[in-house]
Amino acid sequence: MLQRLVLLVFLLQCVFGEETCSGIVPMKMRAETISIVDFGGVGDGRTLNTKAFEEAIYRIEHLNRPGGTLLYVPAGVWLTGAFNLTSYMTLFLAKDAVIRATQDAESWPLIDPLPSYGRGREKPGGRYMSLIHGDGLNDVIITGDNGTIDGQGDVWWNMWRQRTLPFTRPHLLELMHTTEIIISNVVFQDSPFWNIHPVYCSNVVINNVTILAPRDSPNTDGIDPDSSSNVCIEDNYISTGDDLVSVKSGWDEYGIAYGRPSSGITIRRLTGSSPFAGVAVGSETSGGIEDVIVEHVNLSNTGFGIHIKTNEGRGGYIRNITVTDVNMNVVRIGIKIAGNVGDHPDQKFDPNAVPVVDGLTVKDVWGDNVQLPGLIQGLKNSPFTRICLSNIKFEVVRVQQVPWKCADVTGSASEVEPSPCTELATPYGPNLCANAI
Ligand SMILES: *[C@@H]1O[C@H](CO)[C@@H](O)[C@H](O)[C@H]1NC(C)=O
Ligand SMILES: *[C@@H]1O[C@H](CO)[C@@H](O)[C@H](O)[C@H]1NC(C)=O
Ligand SMILES: *[C@@H]1O[C@H](CO)[C@@H](O)[C@H](O)[C@H]1NC(C)=O
Ligand SMILES: *[C@@H]1O[C@H](CO)[C@@H](O)[C@H](O)[C@H]1NC(C)=O
Ligand SMILES: *[C@@H]1O[C@H](CO)[C@@H](O)[C@H](O)[C@H]1NC(C)=O
Numbered sequence: 001m002l003q004r005l006v007l008l009v010f011l012l013q014c015v016f017g018e019e020t021c022s023g024i025v026p027m028k029m030r031a032e033t034i035s036i037v038d039f040g041g042v043g044d045g046r047t048l049n050t051k052a053f054e055e056a057i058y059r060i061e062h063l064n065r066p067g068g069t070l071l072y073v074p075a076g077v078w079l080t081g082a083f084n085l086t087s088y089m090t091l092f093l094a095k096d097a098v099i100r101a102t103q104d105a106e107s108w109p110l111i112d113p114l115p116s117y118g119r120g121r122e123k124p125g126g127r128y129m130s131l132i133h134g135d136g137l138n139d140v141i142i143t144g145d146n147g148t149i150d151g152q153g154d155v156w157w158n159m160w161r162q163r164t165l166p167f168t169r170p171h172l173l174e175l176m177h178t179t180e181i182i183i184s185n186v187v188f189q190d191s192p193f194w195n196i197h198p199v200y201c202s203n204v205v206i207n208n209v210t211i212l213a214p215r216d217s218p219n220t221d222g223i224d225p226d227s228s229s230n231v232c233i234e235d236n237y238i239s240t241g242d243d244l245v246s247v248k249s250g251w252d253e254y255g256i257a258y259g260r261p262s263s264g265i266t267i268r269r270l271t272g273s274s275p276f277a278g279v280a281v282g283s284e285t286s287g288g289i290e291d292v293i294v295e296h297v298n299l300s301n302t303g304f305g306i307h308i309k310t311n312e313g314r315g316g317y318i319r320n321i322t323v324t325d326v327n328m329n330v331v332r333i334g335i336k337i338a339g340n341v342g343d344h345p346d347q348k349f350d351p352n353a354v355p356v357v358d359g360l361t362v363k364d365v366w367g368d369n370v371q372l373p374g375l376i377q378g379l380k381n382s383p384f385t386r387i388c389l390s391n392i393k394f395e396v397v398r399v400q401q402v403p404w405k406c407a408d409v410t411g412s413a414s415e416v417e418p419s420p421c422t423e424l425a426t427p428y429g430p431n432l433c434a435n436a437i
Contacts, residue, residue, distance in 0.1 A: 021232035021266045025182050025205045028141065030090050031067025034059070035074065043076020048102060050081040061086040068139065073097045073147065082109055082170065085134040093147020093186055100150040101131045101172075101192070105159065110167060114176075114199060116227055116250030116258035116287060118345050120168030122160075122193075122219075127167055130174035130197065137178040146210075148187040149173065153217060156192035160218050169193035169219070176200055184208050191220050195240065199226040200260060207234040215275055217241035222272070224248055227260035227287050238272040243307070244299075245270060246280035247289055249316060252349040255286025256315040265292045273300050277307035278331075279323070283341045285355060286316040294323040301330045306362060308337040312379060313349030317356040328367035334394050335362055337387065339379040339408070354382035360411075361433055367394040373418055378408030387411030388433035389420060 034056060035041075041052035060069040068088035075096035081104070085091065093099065110126040111133075113119045120127035131151060134140055151172045159165045172191035175181055177200045187210045188195045195211050198204050206223055213220035222238035225231040226248040238244040249255060249262045267279055278299040281289055299305055305328045308318060328334060339357070357378065367373075373394040378384035388411050396403060396418065406421035413420040414428035426432055 019268065020234060021268070022205045022207045022234055024230055024232055025180050025203050027182060028068065028090070028139070030070040032065045033070045033072055035072040036078065037074065041078060043074065043078045043097075045077035045079060045100065047079060048081065049078050050083060053080055053083040057083065057086050057089070060089050064088070073099060073144075081107070082129045082131050082133060085132060085137060085140055087137045088139045090141040090143060091132075093144030093149070095145040095147065097144065097147035098150050099148070101152050103152050103155045105155055108170060116255045116260060117284070118251065118254030122168040123165060125167060128170035130171035132173045134178055135176040137175065139180045140175065140178060141182045142173070142186060143182065143184045144186050146185060146187060148189055150189050151191040153190040153192040153213065153220065157217050171195065171197045173197065174199065179203050181205065187212065189213065190217070193219055194221040194224050196223045197226060198228050198231065201228040202230050204228060204231040207232070207236065209236050211236065211238040211240060213240040215241055221246055225262055225265055226250070226284070227258070228262055230264045231266070233265070233267045233270070235269045238270065240274060242274065243277040243280040244272045244274050246277065246282070247292060248282065248284040249287035249289050251284045251345050252286055252313050252315070253353070254345060255284060256353060259287055261288035261290060263289070263291045267292070267294045267297070269296045271298045274302050276303045278302050278305050278328070280307040280309060281318055281321060282309035283311060283314070283343060285310050285318055286314050288316040290317065290319045292321045294321075295325050297326045299326070299328045299331065302328065303331070304333045304336045305331050305365070305367065306335050308357070308360065309341045310339055310355040310357065311341050311343065312339070312351050312354055313344055314355045315350075315353035317358070319356065319359045321360045323362045324364050326365045328365070328370065330369045331367060331371070333372045333375055334365065334367045334370050335374045335376070335389075337376045337384065337409070339377055339382070339384065354379050356382060357384040359386045360384075361388045361390070362392065363390045365392040370394040370396050372400065372403065374404040374406070374420065376404070376406040376409045376421070376423070380408055383408040383410060385410050386432055387424065388428065389413040389416050389424060390428060392416045394418065
């Protein structure tokens, strides 16, 4: 039934011309359904259900039913510590089901740092496991009827504010080395750190989710595809305290050595609000990032509409990025492309490992109430090339003498208002702007 409905929606979208990539991972009906209640789960908001989740998932893993198993989480508040998923499973959150993280930070499990980061993102050494975690899996679906995964992040945000964090904060959901993932029709809220983190994954669909966190919550990125390929991020609403979507691929010498790029990323029909970036690439880009499409994005009350960020010591590359059809309303900087964000894992980075930034097209952008249209700061020993802007109009709050600030960059601009910097004076055309469709 669900499968047919999804197929129907997919076909309707095709017929009515709404482009979609969510077909890259087919939705699957599972042969068997079990409920968290069958494993002693109690949805009263007080009973700790970590054991119930572990036992249910242990059973899915070890019975390994052909066609996979759906773990049903009914309406109720299901308090739990961190747990691991397994392959060939669907975690289904019914309407009014809330999987809520315990705030007992002291007993939270620790795991190894990611090899492409060399250490925890915030603190040296290991890091707290994500609330919902998976490593080395195949075919994982997290969906439902708008149920909620609630990180109760404020204890972690307060530790960050008071500088008492012993290790890097947990994500709400992290899947590592996993292929065939669907995350849809659920709400993520109040993550301790980043919300959804697929890392070393391929074939990932994240659609029709809502991600919420207070505007002042630190580092609550929405979706961070990291060293992952074939990722489809469509029809999501995200409003958090940090970047809504940020494409990454490892950090300085660790990311360079690991060498796993992010590629084939589509971000489409995204709506939301952030004090930082609407859509970002970076700043961790050491494994390389290429072939990214961003389109139909509506942002309000946002720091930077589009933010490409990297640094010396990062190495890697950012290339073939196409951004089109973006509406911005009340933003600080419309388009920011920066090679000087700082932020190194340690002092062992190689300052000569400069990133290559080449082939970036931003087209059909409209912005109202914009403070600064653009800031493009390349690197002296690695100028950014083929940066192409076309059909962009920003209504600025106060007209500045220098609306675009640029350095160490070449490229082209056509029909851009206010008038862009002279660095972008090469005539616009298919040879220069290869990815300008
Ligand atoms: C979950 O998986 C990680 C490996 O990704 C492992 O280190 C950890 O011990 C597992 N935790 C539990 C509670 O099974
Ligand atoms: C999106 O999710 C909501 C529940 O969260 C559901 O009612 C709706 O049908 C979903 N839309 C699509 C296109 O799947
Ligand atoms: C799902 O829940 C979110 C958060 O409460 C809400 O904003 C959204 O409208 C809901 N979606 C549907 C389809 O009910
Ligand atoms: C963005 O806003 C425009 C204009 O209001 C609207 O036509 C479009 O459907 C919106 N896009 C999304 C993804 O909500
Ligand atoms: C640029 O990326 C798009 C989207 O992934 C891809 O279709 C296209 O082939 C890429 N272009 C080049 C020159 O690699």
